[in-house]
Amino acid sequence: MDVLAKGVVIGIGATVLMDLWAILLWKAFGQSRPNWAPVGRWFYHLKNGIVFHDDIGKAEPYGQERALGWIGHYAVGIVYGVILALIVGPAWFAAPTFLPAWILGIVTVGAGWFLLQPGLGIGIAASKTPAPGKVRVLNLVSHTVFALGLYGTALLLL
Incomplete structure (x- = not known):
């Protein structure tokens, strides 16, 4: 399997783990x-x-928005x-380590804090x-779980 395909697989695996984490937080x-x-x-x-909204709830609805989300x-x-996968290359897939996955996971929190959340109208970070500190901590933990998913899925590909 080439590096690009492995990147797709680890991205799916990491997102699934992140979703399982959300279910655990909900149930427990x-x-x-x-x-x-x-x-x-x-x-x-x-x-x-339109990238930034004052309140996404007031924007024109879309019939399939949950599916699109x-x-x-x-x-x-x-x-x-x-x-x-493109940053670390094939050598990382031969012997995955957590640190590169975790660095990417934490860096990607920035997309949520500075693009998505302001885009939804809930402000920067x-x-x-009502509880921005809680949201920020949950974002950091969730993206750490995502990083564990990247790393863990890469291990499964060995």
Whole structure:
């Protein structure tokens, strides 16, 4: 399997692990589950050149926004997996280590904090939410879980 295909596989594996983590948080701790509909609405409005919304809930709805949100969630996970694969190359896949995956996982939090969350109208790094500190910690932990998924899936490919 070439490096690009391995990047796709580790991106899917990491996104699945991140989703399983969200289910664990929901079942064990009552943390609300991710709602991908607003993200789908955000992706839908990108076609019109609208990146930032005051409140995504007030933007024109799209009938398939939940599905588009899920597709976008997995597409972004795949892109991150491919980016890691292209950065680390075939040598990393022969002997995966956690650190490069974790660095990418933490760096990608920035896309959420500085693009997606302001795009949804919840401010930079969720600053307009009732508990921005909690959201930030959950983002960092979730992206660490994503990194574990990148690393773990690469180990499975050995």
